[in-house]
Amino acid sequence: WLEKQKSLQKIINVPATTLDGKEIQLDININSQNDVDFALSYDLSGVGLFRSEYLYMDRDYFPSEEEQLKAYKNVVKKMGSKPIIIRTLDIGGDKQLDYVTFPEEDNPFLGYRAIRFLLDQKDIFKTQLKAILRASAMGNVKIMYPMISSIEEIRKANYILEQAKEELHEKGYDFNPNIEIGIMIEVPSAVAIADLLAQEVDFFSIGTNDLIQYVLAVDRMNEHIADFYEPFHPAVIRMLKQTVDAAKANQIDISVCGEMAGDFNATSIFIGLGIHKLSMSSQSILQVKERVLSIYEADCKQMIDEILLCKTSQEITELVKKMNDKTNIS
Amino acid sequence: WLEKQKSLQKIINVPATTLDGKEIQLDININSQNDVDFALSYDLSGVGLFRSEYLYMDRDYFPSEEEQLKAYKNVVKKMGSKPIIIRTLDIGGDKQLDYVTFPEEDNPFLGYRAIRFLLDQKDIFKTQLKAILRASAMGNVKIMYPMISSIEEIRKANYILEQAKEELHEKGYDFNPNIEIGIMIEVPSAVAIADLLAQEVDFFSIGTNDLIQYVLAVDRMNEHIADFYEPFHPAVIRMLKQTVDAAKANQIDISVCGEMAGDFNATSIFIGLGIHKLSMSSQSILQVKERVLSIYEADCKQMIDEILLCKTSQEITELVKKMNDKTNIS
Ligand SMILES: [Mg+2]
Ligand SMILES: [Mg+2]
Numbered sequence A, B: 001w002l003e004k005q006k007s008l009q010k011i012i013n014v015p016a017t018t019l020d021g022k023e024i025q026l027d028i029n030i031n032s033q034n035d036v037d038f039a040l041s042y043d044l045s046g047v048g049l050f051r052s053e054y055l056y057m058d059r060d061y062f063p064s065e066e067e068q069l070k071a072y073k074n075v076v077k078k079m080g081s082k083p084i085i086i087r088t089l090d091i092g093g094d095k096q097l098d099y100v101t102f103p104e105e106d107n108p109f110l111g112y113r114a115i116r117f118l119l120d121q122k123d124i125f126k127t128q129l130k131a132i133l134r135a136s137a138m139g140n141v142k143i144m145y146p147m148i149s150s151i152e153e154i155r156k157a158n159y160i161l162e163q164a165k166e167e168l169h170e171k172g173y174d175f176n177p178n179i180e181i182g183i184m185i186e187v188p189s190a191v192a193i194a195d196l197l198a199q200e201v202d203f204f205s206i207g208t209n210d211l212i213q214y215v216l217a218v219d220r221m222n223e224h225i226a227d228f229y230e231p232f233h234p235a236v237i238r239m240l241k242q243t244v245d246a247a248k249a250n251q252i253d254i255s256v257c258g259e260m261a262g263d264f265n266a267t268s269i270f271i272g273l274g275i276h277k278l279s280m281s282s283q284s285i286l287q288v289k290e291r292v293l294s295i296y297e298a299d300c301k302q303m304i305d306e307i308l309l310c311k312t313s314q315e316i317t318e319l320v321k322k323m324n325d326k327t328n329i330s
Helices: A002-011 A033-041 A052-056 A065-079 A115-120 A122-136 A151-171 A188-192 A208-216 A223-228 A234-249 A267-273 A282-293 A297-307 A313-325 B002-011 B033-041 B052-056 B065-079 B115-120 B122-136 B151-171 B188-192 B208-216 B223-228 B234-249 B267-273 B282-293 B297-307 B313-326
Strands: A025-030 A047-051 A084-087 A141-145 A181-185 A203-206 A253-256 A277-280 B025-030 B047-051 B084-087 B141-145 B181-185 B203-206 B253-256 B277-280
Touching (some): A047 A052, A052 A065, A065 A122, A151 A181, A203 A234, A208 A234, A234 A253, A234 A297, A234 A313, A277 A282, B047 B065, B065 B084, B208 B234
Parallel strands (some): A025 A047, A025 A277
16 A cells, blocks of 8 residues: 555646546545644645544543634644535444443444434534634634434524524624535435435535445444445445435535545546545545546446446446456556 | 224224225234234234244244244135235344344344345255245245345345255145245335336335334434434335335335334325335224225325425424324224
């Protein structure tokens, strides 16, 4: 991998554009302010996913508004006017906090987590929203809600956001009153009603890890059924398409921020589907960019038309492989 | 409830037909041969779901082909020519067997269960298929695979079924060589590719319990998030519709066998969607029948058209309530 990365250094400052001129925005997923420097050295277009839960870990209690503000500010300062999407606390499931007693759950992935936790712990949620809002006065900051499964959840979250704005306003703090609001698309119900959700928010970001888990009913950490976790399953591709189509019909932004976004074998699928924004860990950026630089958008679109006729993961995998073989990337 | 049941005794032998003459088939879910007598006393059209896992419980080892055959035969004898759908062993998740070491899993509902177990334990699976096949020589027996998420699983299961048939044939046993094969629709991916799956099988039965769990990412046993388990969620209704449409386009049978089938408040939804076969526990039969007898299919269809425009569970619940209020059922 290291050797490969070395050989890829030469494309660090090359714009990520397909052979037929389609520009693809490559963003970075970060867990903390420290990851930003790496992002800057790669000349990226923005932070597609700031996993704020890491601000809450390895501590004794919830971080205060000021503590969070400081962390968000540091990222904003470094990124300048580039967009930064901060995902509100995505806790529960496999991620716990030492200072919170989570309920004992038989199936934590289907449990009390993410937006469910936030809407239940409104003060924690509001404190975070205030910190993000204050950071939004200084840069291009956006908010993303995790694990949205219904319109009601968005409305409830936005209601708390409005309260946060009012309280900041009363105290005289600056913030962007029109801060963009997006949601993770990672629960199957969100895909099924993507056309409705798209009318409520400014952008979608597809979280492929959870989405694939739920769509296939496969815990991706479970080694006994690892074979059943199939990103190239026809149902997954169809759900990606349904989400993209809903976003486009409502003219809102669409990106992918799950691990699949960083899988260079999936790049042609995303481009074919009309997804021009991918957010991934820094380790994946250069290989995905190499892939972008070596394919034609037109080919990807044609491949998707064929993929949408496939009945099995295997057929899809073969089409993708054929496409990748064309690129001469070793 | 008892009093209500008493007052419903008078409709036991009334055919389940809507006010405008649409006949609805009400079948029973059973856990053992003992549940059949109850079914017979209710003059039902068939066994829509025989949960075979109960044959495997409270024992020291897997039941042999002969032991299973005996149980299936008893049901067949009692049901005469009425259809009996035997679901192959649906174990794992929250159902374990004392004599099988299941892997430790963080999220058993997203784990090694149902068809995944069967395709891994081929001998266990084949033994059961042989017993079902032999019972099929004596009545209207059908096979149903649980937790299907892809076409490959159906093909793998059918391959083992063909082996079972061959082995029985060699031994000179009778069976129905054209036994009908169906699948549970309970994994979101099965809904997403329902049009493809419908080409591979003779019937669908929608398992609403698991389907709703996965679509909404909510463990229905988890009290901390009970509010999030919403059968009337617009995503659930859309997925039911997608499944029905795929079944009809391919002219295969469609029924519902999850708990929602036995919820008399949902009856109008199913009829509106064009589902004319519901399978439920015996306790629910009469109340559902009462509901069928008091509504017009035409009204249900009109209601569904409105429901499909709804954005929230609450809007849908209100429409269903309005419909139910029309019936004058106390
Ligand atoms: Mg997630
Ligand atoms: Mg099930």
